[in-house]
Amino acid sequence: MSTPDLAPRRTFGGIVAVWVLAAVAGVLIGLLVPPHWRAQWISVALGGCLIVSFAVQLWYGRSQAFIQRMAVSSLGAAVVLGLITAVFALAAVVSG
Incomplete structure (x- = not known):
């Protein structure tokens, strides 16, 4: 039997x-990479x-809903990367 966490860490921040x-990575790639x-x-x-994300979720040390947190x-x-890629692709099409 496991004991419940008295004050579990919030997982949404991770x-x-x-x-x-x-x-940040998407914008930097869009600006700096050919x-x-x-x-x-x-x-x-x-x-x-x-x-x-795997490292952050392991750092929390909670096994409850680990797969869901990793998936989200x-x-x-x-x-996020798809949207940023689409924006840079549209900008490349519009600019010629």
């Missing part, structure tokens, strides 16, 4: 931190976000 990391290399670097950024964190990072 999820949002990974989303912010994805946004257009023909962006897709590869976005994939690398998504892999890095997956590793960071990783899926959110993928959505």
Whole structure:
């Protein structure tokens, strides 16, 4: 029988931190990487976000809803990177 946590850590902050990391990485990739290399670097950024989300969720030390927190964190990072990639792709099409 396990004892309940008296004051469990909030887990939403770790999820949002990974989303912010994805946004920062996406913007930096969009600004600094040549257009023909962006897709590869976005994939690398998504892999890095997956590793960071795994580390953050392990750091919390809670086994309850671990898979759900990992899924929300990783899926959110993928959505953020996808939106940023779409914005830079539209900007490249519009600018010629």
